[in-house]
Amino acid sequence: MNRPRKRALWSLVLFALVIGFIGLVFWLGADGPVSPAGFRRLQPGMSRYEVQSILVVQPSPNVPQRLRPGPNEPRFLQQIGSDGPAKSDHSWAYWESRGYLICVYISDNGRVDSAILFEFRELSLWQKLRRWLTGG
Numbered sequence: 844m845n846r847p848r849k850r851a852l853w854s855l856v857l858f859a860l861v862i863g864f865i866g867l868v869f870w871l872g873a874d875g876p877v878s879p880a881g882f883r884r885l886q887p888g889m890s891r892y893e894v895q896s897i898l899v900v901q902p903s904p905n906v907p908q909r910l911r912p913g914p915n916e917p918r919f920l921q922q923i924g925s926d927g928p929a930k931s932d933h934s935w936a937y938w939e940s941r942g943y944l945i946c947v948y949i950s951d952n953g954r955v956d957s958a959i960l961f962e963f964r965e966l967s968l969w970q971k972l973r974r975w976l977t978g979g
Contacts, residue, residue, distance in 0.1 A: 877940030882960040887924040889955045902936040917961035924957030
């Protein structure tokens with residue numbers, strides 16, 4: 844193989860590795876639908892079906908163990924809707940995924956009254972880099 848072809852081949856390999864690495868950084872940093880981005884799409888007055896179509900996964904039927912008080916309590920991030928009176932467990936729905944928990948209070952008319960977003964982990968280096976690069 845002559846020298847220019849060899850150099851072109853190595854340049855192509857290096858380019859593919861760089862593109863692959865950048866893709867891996869963004870893929871590892873992707874939060875999925877149960878995340879701050881998914882939470883920002885929720886609005887008071889939505890139906891449970893609308894919430895589930897945004898958050899994709901089925902809600903948990905019970906209060907997640909991680910939400911209970913303990914040494915690794917979740918960090919409150921954001922709330923939408925009313926503060927209202929204390930609400931009973933049977934009207935809440937819980938969505939969990941990769942370190943985030945979204946708690947949605949469904950009122951008696953089947954509509955979202957309020958929602959709360961919690962985070963359970965420190966951001967990884969990849970997520971910090973991604974947020975820094977994207978300004979998010």
